[in-house]
Amino acid sequence: MRTVTWFRFDVDRNTFAKVFQFVGVYWRKQIWHVTFIFIATTLAAVADVLMPLFAGRLVDAMSAGAQDSSLSYSRAISALSVFVALAISSLIFRQVAFAGISLLSLKTMTDMASDAIYKIQRLSTDWHDSNFVGSTVRKITRAVWALDAFGDTVLISLFPTLVVLVGTTLVFGFLWPVLGVTIALGSALFIVLAGWFSLAFVAPAASLSNAWDSKLGGSLADTMSCNAIVKSFAAELREDERLGSVLKKWRKRTFRTWMRVSIAGVTQGTALLLLKTSVLGLALWLWIYGQATAGDLTFVLAAFFLLEGYLRQVSRELHNLQRTVNDMEELAEIARKPLGISDHRDATEIRIANPSIVFDRVTFRYTSHHEPLFHDFSVSISSNERIGLVGPSGAGKTTFIKLLQRLYDVDGGAILIDGQDIAKATQASLRQQIAIVPQEPILFHRSIAENIAYARPNATMSEIEQAARLANAHDFIAGLPKGYGMVVGERGVKLSGGERQRVAIARAFLANASILIMDEATSNLDSASELMIRTAMDRLMVGRTTFVIAHRLSTVQTLDRLLVFDKGKIVEEGTHQQLIRRDLGTYRRLFENQAL
Numbered sequence: 001m002r003t004v005t006w007f008r009f010d011v012d013r014n015t016f017a018k019v020f021q022f023v024g025v026y027w028r029k030q031i032w033h034v035t036f037i038f039i040a041t042t043l044a045a046v047a048d049v050l051m052p053l054f055a056g057r058l059v060d061a062m063s064a065g066a067q068d069s070s071l072s073y074s075r076a077i078s079a080l081s082v083f084v085a086l087a088i089s090s091l092i093f094r095q096v097a098f099a100g101i102s103l104l105s106l107k108t109m110t111d112m113a114s115d116a117i118y119k120i121q122r123l124s125t126d127w128h129d130s131n132f133v134g135s136t137v138r139k140i141t142r143a144v145w146a147l148d149a150f151g152d153t154v155l156i157s158l159f160p161t162l163v164v165l166v167g168t169t170l171v172f173g174f175l176w177p178v179l180g181v182t183i184a185l186g187s188a189l190f191i192v193l194a195g196w197f198s199l200a201f202v203a204p205a206a207s208l209s210n211a212w213d214s215k216l217g218g219s220l221a222d223t224m225s226c227n228a229i230v231k232s233f234a235a236e237l238r239e240d241e242r243l244g245s246v247l248k249k250w251r252k253r254t255f256r257t258w259m260r261v262s263i264a265g266v267t268q269g270t271a272l273l274l275l276k277t278s279v280l281g282l283a284l285w286l287w288i289y290g291q292a293t294a295g296d297l298t299f300v301l302a303a304f305f306l307l308e309g310y311l312r313q314v315s316r317e318l319h320n321l322q323r324t325v326n327d328m329e330e331l332a333e334i335a336r337k338p339l340g341i342s343d344h345r346d347a348t349e350i351r352i353a354n355p356s357i358v359f360d361r362v363t364f365r366y367t368s369h370h371e372p373l374f375h376d377f378s379v380s381i382s383s384n385e386r387i388g389l390v391g392p393s394g395a396g397k398t399t400f401i402k403l404l405q406r407l408y409d410v411d412g413g414a415i416l417i418d419g420q421d422i423a424k425a426t427q428a429s430l431r432q433q434i435a436i437v438p439q440e441p442i443l444f445h446r447s448i449a450e451n452i453a454y455a456r457p458n459a460t461m462s463e464i465e466q467a468a469r470l471a472n473a474h475d476f477i478a479g480l481p482k483g484y485g486m487v488v489g490e491r492g493v494k495l496s497g498g499e500r501q502r503v504a505i506a507r508a509f510l511a512n513a514s515i516l517i518m519d520e521a522t523s524n525l526d527s528a529s530e531l532m533i534r535t536a537m538d539r540l541m542v543g544r545t546t547f548v549i550a551h552r553l554s555t556v557q558t559l560d561r562l563l564v565f566d567k568g569k570i571v572e573e574g575t576h577q578q579l580i581r582r583d584l585g586t587y588r589r590l591f592e593n594q595a596l
């Protein structure tokens with residue numbers, strides 16, 4: 001049976017607290033700005049509250065005109081002058097507040113965007129592995145624009161409404177207590193009703209539709225970034241259907257939210273009508289029994305219409321507030337996330353004279369796994385040794401390298417480089433000592449020169465060229481239409497696989513790090529490219545402690561030592577020649593399988 005979820009008022013009060021706290025951080029930094037806007041909006045609202053009073057006086061002066069025309073004229077003129085002065089002041093203060101809020105919004109929006117980028121870049125590899133790029137981009141942009149709307153809602157809508165409400169109630173209460181009490185109670189009830197509808201009725205539904213909106217962004221980015229694969233499998237239709245099903249769910253959730261908004265609107269409109277009828281009825285009753293003049297009636301009408309305008313706005317603004325809070329909640333959640341890997345409080349820069357490496361009884365488990373991949377894992381690597389990491393898929397070779405880079409913290413034991421525990425070193429200093437040529441080099445959508453210089457941004461053009469020559473990349477770069485200035489396309493798609501790899505090798509040359517990691521750099525290439533890459537790699541390895549992860553065992557035969565991994569353990573080690581002679585050895589089996 002289908003579950004009806006229309007009346008599940010499970011609002012998460014924490015969401016509001018979390019988001020207000022989140023925004024508070026940015027507003028506190030601009031406290032003078034915020035105070036200035038508060039003052040300007042208060043003054044504009046006070047002017048609004050006083051205007052109906054003088055409209056009433058104008059009518060009274062005019063109706064008394066028949067008896068004493070000269071006195072009435074001067075009273076009417078002065079009431080009109082004050083009325084116009086108040087109207088102009090309200091306009092000016094409101095404009096001043098608008099200018100203030102524009103500046104405040106732009107400042108806080110840029111701060112929030114920079115903080116988000118800062119945080120997300122530093123979140124753990126695990127977090128990045130589990131989150132879609134597209135969704136994250138949606139979360140940031142949605143939250144940044146929501147902050148703008150949040151400022152408008154709170155500072156120039158809800159706050160002035162409160163001032164008008166209190167002001168009008170006080171003025172009414174002073175003149176006719178019964179009207180003052182009716183307005184105060186009626187408005188308070190209305191605000192509670194509007195608040196409840198927005199926060200408890202609409203907000204949970206909006207939260208869910210936003211989650212689907214983020215999923216939609218993630219699915220779109222996933223499909224687009226894998227477009228080459230989609231094409232190669234002629235899977236456009238399949239992807240259309242997949243996106244279609246996400247869109248369907250998004251549409252369903254969003255429709256539910258919009259319907260709730262509409263129900264809330266109708267109920268609040270009815271409540272406002274009831275309040276209006278009571279106030280106007282009371283005013284008429286006061287007039288019938290001679291308790292109020294025609295001017296008083298004008299005042300009541302004008303003041304109530306003013307208040308009604310603001311109250312109508314309250315329900316709309318509370319809805320906006322709920323929407324902006326929902327739009328910011330996902331980013332607020334990210335902001336509260338602890339960094340996966342953070343520098344130790346007393347972390348120092350790692351200094352490496354002899355890049356020897358020791359894994360000392362290391363235990364490590366991926367959080368999504370029950371069992372640790374490495375348990376009491378130990379190995380020592382001498383300075384400048386060239387190590388080949390081999391073994392079946394999923395054996396733990398890449399994880400071994402990730403631990404060395406400290407992309408994950410170990411659960412037990414320690415990893416030492418030149419005798420220093422990497423957990424106590426700053427991450428930046430550690431990673432500067434490790435150059436990587438990845439399996440599938442990813443390049444930025446920037447020029448080739450910028451991509452090579454990524455390892456050392458202040459490198460001169462001749463240093464960049466020298467690195468490219470060492471990487472056997474200079475000739476192909478020089479032959480490109482714009483040479484080193486050519487922009488390589490998203491992730492480097494405008495270059496071939498072999499060219500991308502040589503750019504990555506040039507980048508590693510420029511990094512001049514004492515530890516080098518090469519992840520299967522020669523797979524899937526033609527023999528000419530492979531030869532160029534292999535000679536460049538041999539050059540790059542000189543004088544560095546090197547790890548080569550290779551499945552193609554032909555690439556690791558000349559290395560000093562091979563570590564054979566299986567299920568998170570080193571099951572064999574030695575040179576190619578030593579390992580190949582072991583009967584029934586894992587390496588020999590792998591080698592024979594490949595030779596076949």
Ligand SMILES: Nc1ncnc2c1ncn2[C@@H]1O[C@H](COP(=O)(O)OP(=O)(O)OP(=O)(O)O)[C@@H](O)[C@H]1O
Nearest residue numbers: 126129366368373392393394395396397398399400
């Ligand atoms: N981010 C991750 N989260 C959870 N488990 C992971 C993650 N990365 C790898 N694993 C798991 O850890 C194990 C070792 O993976 P790893 O990538 O280190 O193997 P590998 O030897 O490099 O394999 P390959 O040669 O296929 O690249 C595998 O079971 C893999 O599924």
